[in-house]
Amino acid sequence: xxxxxxxxxxxxxxxxxxxxxxxxxxxxxxxxxxxxxxxxxxxxxxxxxxxxxxxxxxxxxxxxxxxxxxxxxxxxxxxxxxxxxxxxxxxxxxxxxxxxxxxxxxxxxxxxxxxxxxxxxxxxxxxxxxxxxxxxxxxxxxxxxxxxxxxxxxxxxxxxxxxxxxxxxxxxxxxxxxxxxxxxxxxxxxxxxxxxxxxxxxxxxxxxxxxxxxxxxxxxxxxxxxxxxxxxxxxxxxxxxxxxxxxxxxxxxxxxxxxxxxxxxxxxxxxxxxxxxxxxxxxxxxxxxxxxxxxxxxxxxxxxxxxx
Amino acid sequence: xxxxxxxxxxxxxxxxxxxxxxxxxxxxxxxxxxxxxxxxxxxxxxxxxxxxxxxxxxxxxxxxxxxxxxxxxxxxxxxxxxxxxxxxxxxxxxxxxxxxxxxxxxxxxxxxxxxxxxxxxxxxxxxxxxxxxxxxxxxxxxxxxxxxxxxxxxxxxxxxxxxxxxxxxxxxxxxxxxxxxxxxxxxxxxxxxxxxxxxxxxxxxxxxxxxxxxxxxxxxxxxxxxxxxxxxxxxxxxxxxxxxxxxxxxxxxxxxxxxxxxxxxxxxxxxxxxxxxxxxxxxxxxxxxxxxxxxxxxxxxxxxxxxx
Numbered sequence: 001x002x003x004x005x006x007x008x009x010x011x012x013x014x015x016x017x018x019x020x021x022x023x024x025x026x027x028x029x030x031x032x033x034x035x036x037x038x039x040x041x042x043x044x045x046x047x048x049x050x051x052x053x054x055x056x057x058x059x060x061x062x063x064x065x066x067x068x069x070x071x072x073x074x075x076x077x078x079x080x081x082x083x084x085x086x087x088x089x090x091x092x093x094x095x096x097x098x099x100x101x102x103x104x105x106x107x108x109x110x111x112x113x114x115x116x117x118x119x120x121x122x123x124x125x126x127x128x129x130x131x132x133x134x135x136x137x138x139x140x141x142x143x144x145x146x147x148x149x150x151x152x153x154x155x156x157x158x159x160x161x162x163x164x165x166x167x168x169x170x171x172x173x174x175x176x177x178x179x180x181x182x183x184x185x186x187x188x189x190x191x192x193x194x195x196x197x198x199x200x201x202x203x204x205x206x207x208x209x210x211x212x213x214x215x216x217x218x219x220x221x222x223x224x225x226x227x228x229x230x231x232x233x234x235x236x237x238x239x240x241x242x243x244x245x246x247x248x249x250x251x252x253x254x255x256x257x258x259x260x261x262x263x264x265x266x267x268x269x270x271x272x273x274x275x276x277x278x279x280x281x282x283x284x285x286x287x288x289x290x291x292x293x294x295x296x297x298x299x300x301x302x303x304x305x306x307x308x
Numbered sequence: 309x310x311x312x313x314x315x316x317x318x319x320x321x322x323x324x325x326x327x328x329x330x331x332x333x334x335x336x337x338x339x340x341x342x343x344x345x346x347x348x349x350x351x352x353x354x355x356x357x358x359x360x361x362x363x364x365x366x367x368x369x370x371x372x373x374x375x376x377x378x379x380x381x382x383x384x385x386x387x388x389x390x391x392x393x394x395x396x397x398x399x400x401x402x403x404x405x406x407x408x409x410x411x412x413x414x415x416x417x418x419x420x421x422x423x424x425x426x427x428x429x430x431x432x433x434x435x436x437x438x439x440x441x442x443x444x445x446x447x448x449x450x451x452x453x454x455x456x457x458x459x460x461x462x463x464x465x466x467x468x469x470x471x472x473x474x475x476x477x478x479x480x481x482x483x484x485x486x487x488x489x490x491x492x493x494x495x496x497x498x499x500x501x502x503x504x505x506x507x508x509x510x511x512x513x514x515x516x517x518x519x520x521x522x523x524x525x526x527x528x529x530x531x532x533x534x535x536x537x538x539x540x541x542x543x544x545x546x547x548x549x550x551x552x553x554x555x556x557x558x559x560x561x562x563x564x565x566x567x568x569x570x571x572x573x574x575x576x577x578x579x580x581x582x583x584x585x586x587x588x589x590x591x592x593x594x595x596x597x598x599x600x601x602x603x604x605x606x607x608x609x610x611x612x613x614x615x616x
Contacts, residue, residue, distance in 0.1 A: 090493065185398065188536045209517040212534060221531040221608050226520060228496045260611040294615055300529050301609055303568040307602055 002143065003043045004249040005115050006033045007134045008124020008238070009104060010048040010058075010072060013278055014084040017091065017232050025278040026058045027083065029124030029148065032235035035282040036242025036269045037122075038065035039290060040250040045115045047071035047134065049107045051079040061283065071112045078103035091230045092207060111137045119143040119252070122245040123168065124238060125150050128160035135167050144254050146170040147199070148241050151177045162197060169254075171199040172241050175206045187212060188219075201259060203244070205237055213256075213263050220260045225271040225297060232277045236270045239282065243269035268293050310451065311351045312557040313423050314341045315442045316432020316546070317412060318356040318366075318380060321586055322392040325399065325540050333586040334366050335391065337432030337456065340543035343590040344550025344577045345430075346373035347598060348558040353423045355379035355442065357415045359386040369591065379420045386411035399538045400515060419445045427451040427560070430553040431476065432546060433458050436468035443475050452562050454478040455507070456549050459485045470505060477562075479507040480549050483514045495520060496527075509567060511552070513545055521564075521571050528568045533579040533605060540585045544578045547590065551577035576601050 013027030030046045037044050045068035050059075052074065062069050084098035107130060111118075116139045123131040125148045135145065147168040153161045154177065165171065171194060179185060182193040191202040191214035202214040208230070210223035243266035244259075251258055268290060275281045321335030338354045345352050353376035358367075360382065370377050392406035415438060419426075424447045431439040433456045443453065455476040461469045462485065473479065479502060487493060490501040499510040499522035510522040516538070518531035551574035552567075559566055576598060583589045 186536055188534045206517070209514070210529075210531060219534055219608055220611070221518075221534065222611075223518060223529040223531050226496045226527055226529065228494055257612070261613050264611055264613060291615065294613060298613070298615070300527055301611075303528070303530075303572055303609075304565070305569050305572060305602060305606070307599065307606070 001042055002119035002249045002252045003045075003115055003117070004037055004120045004122060004245055005045055005047060005111055005118040005134070006030050006037065006122045006124065006242070006245070007047040007109050007131065008033055008126060009081050010046065010050050010054070011081040011083060013234060014082070014098070015232055015234055015277060016086040018087070018089055019231055020277070022277050024082065026061070027234065027278055028081065029126075029238045031062070031279060032238035032273065032282070033122055033124055033242035033245065034062055034067045035065060035279055036239045036266075036273075037246030037249070038067055039243070039269065039285070039287065040246040041066065042246060042249045044068065044246070044249070045071050045112055045118075047109045047111055049073045049075060049103045049109075050081075051103045052076040054080045068112065068115070071110060071115070073110065075103045085234070087233065091233055109134050120245055120249040121145045122241060123147045123164070124241070128153055128157055128164040132160070132164045132167065135164075143252075144169050144248055146172065146241065146245050148172045148237070149177070151180055154180055165198040168199050170201040170203060172203040172205060172237070172244070174237070175204055178202075178204050188214075203263065205240060207233070207236075211240065211263055211267060213259055215256050215259070218256050220256075220263060222260075222263045222267045223301060224267060225293070225300060227271065227274065230274045233274050234278060236274050239273040240266035240270040242266075264294070264297060268297050309350055310427035310557045310560045311353075311423055311425070312345055312428045312430060312553055313353055313355060313419055313426040313442070314338050314345065314430045314432065314550070314553070315355040315417050315439065316341055316434060317389050318354065318358050318362070319389040319391060321542060322390070322406070323540055323542055323585060324394040324405075326395070326397055327539055328585070330585050332390065334369070335542065335586055336389065337434075337546045339370070339587060340546035340581065340590070341430055341432055341550035341553065342370055342375045343373060343587055344547045344574075344581075345554030345557070346375055347551070347577065347593065347595065348554040349374065350554060350557045352376065352554070352557070353379050353420055353426075355417045355419055357381045357383060357411045357417075359388040359411045360384040362388045376420065376423065379418060379423070381418070383411045393542070395541065399541055417442050428553055428557045429453045430549060431455045431472070432549070436461055436465055436472040440468070440472045440475065443472070451560075452477050452556055454480065454549065454553050456480045456545070457485070459488055462488055473506040476507050478509040478511060480511040480513060480545070480552070482545070483512055486510075486512050496522075511571065513548060515541070515544075519548065519571055519575060521567055523564050523567070526564050528564075528571060530568075530571045530575045531609060532575060533601070533608060535579065535582065538582045541582050542586060544582050547581040548574035548578040550574075572602070572605060576605050
């Protein structure tokens with residue numbers, strides 16, 4: 001088993017979907033990643049920042065999931081990062097209504113001493129310079145660094161993004177972002193270009209259409225579980241990344257074949273995340289439910305054609 | 309091995325894509341279905357109509373692929389159905405430039421005597437009344453009837469479409485058409501509604517995102533092979549249907565598990581079809597190429613998570 005460092009936001013979200021709306025609830029990339037990774041009973045630490053307004057019960061929730069929160073800085077006089085968004089009817093697109101950086105604006109992540117030798121590092125979506133600063137703190141070169149990012153940084157900090165990309169093994173990115181980053185429409189060609197930017201492994205997330213894993217000429221395509229209803233997509237990508245990173249940390253195996261399994265676990269966990277608002281579904285997820293859905297996932301995708 | 313009856317257009321197509329344009333070339337649903345099904349060395353007959361302008365060499369091409377063409381009526385004084393279209397840059401949408409029905413306007417399909425007891429019937433996209441008239445000619449209830457259709461008939465002949473749907477086992481339809489037919493956005497819910505309209509098996513084609521097979525609570529999702537370049541999507545859906553029907557005819561097995569394999573064969577054959585203009589790629593497809601791509605498809609989708 002490997003130690004996992006997770007860096008990312010711990011935040012308040014307020015979400016509107018066609019099914020309803022929430023007040024400020026628990027959100028943030030590190031939160032979703034941590035909850036997903038906690039499923040694997042590994043040693044994981046979250047590195048983040050919150051304000052004095054952040055409820056102790058949310059921190060307890062993470063602690064109770066066996067996530068080390070000593071790297072979550074609490075700025076007593078500050079306010080917690082807040083994001084609010086409204087999803088469109090098809091649930092595939094959304095408008096951001098509010099973004100209040102608050103304490104996140106001056107966030108200087110500090111990796112806890114006992115996690116500076118972690119083998120797996122999951123860099124959740126943040127400014128690329130902040131992501132880089134986490135790598136600077138690691139005492140050994142980690143076995144696997146996974147980077148999540150988004151179009152916002154391509155627009156506003158492209159050079160910094162390229163710098164951090166050179167230092168990571170895996171990038172997770174959605175299809176539109178892969179196209180924006182490379183100027184290529186074909187995801188096969190886009191992935192090949194992204195390889196040359198640094199990451200040896202490229203995961204392209206396609207939402208309801210699943211996720212692709214590229215490594216040189218190897219490709220794996222995990223479809224998304226077809227759902228009757230997507231209640232709230234917030235955090236699905238982070239849940240996917242957390243499942244992916246958590247499974248790698250648990251197995252300590254970074255072969256392509258094992259990464260396939262990591263993608264399947266990520267997809268499976270993400271399929272739960274979208275069933276309720278925010279983190280609600282992930283907070284009470286039982287391992288038996290995960291096991292059953294993995295069986296479902298196998299039935300969904302596995303076939304038996306005999307080829308010599 | 310079962311006999312396969314294919315009904316559909318045999319046509320001229322003129323195609324424009326970002327990569328180039330063609331003059332009038334061989335096209336039509338029955339053509340693509342037949343070429344795909346011919347891969348399985350089965351007894352298959354195409355039922356269609358062409359005009360006196362249709363070149364003998366195209367008919368020979370089908371014959372040479374062991375497709376019985378005695379059911380292709382030649383109206384000497386008539387002209388062959390002609391379709392022309394232009395694809396947009398993303399290759400996912402297109403404009404129809406010309407549709408000349410010509411001899412298709414009065415098409416009354418006649419199934420050859422020795423194919424009226426065929427076990428498998430593939431109804432390519434045509435007016436639903438024409439599709440129904442083929443079923444009327446079958447002397448036994450076929451083991452499996454597969455229907456392809458499109459939004460045009462939902463707009464112009466919805467009642468007739470519902471009538472023929474009651475008589476078929478499998479429907480193949482694309483995602484937008486499934487939504488239009490049912491008024492449901494979720495494909496899971498849409499498939500369930502389509503079940504109640506007749507077809508026990510619903511195949512929803514999602515283009516570059518693959519295809520879904522639904523049967524009651526069973527779902528199978530075959531992703532599309534990620535391609536560097538889609539040269540011409542014309543006929544991909546028909547090639548998929550031809551591969552599906554051909555595999556079922558060859559195996560004579562209509563279980564859900566075997567239909568999964570049929571979907572995989574359909575997807576695999578469709579991945580070739582889009583590599584060149586029109587039927588060009590399918591005309592010279594070798595079984596070794598198909599075999600190798602099936603291996604690729606397995607690597608793309610199969611994983612090994614041990615679950616008790």
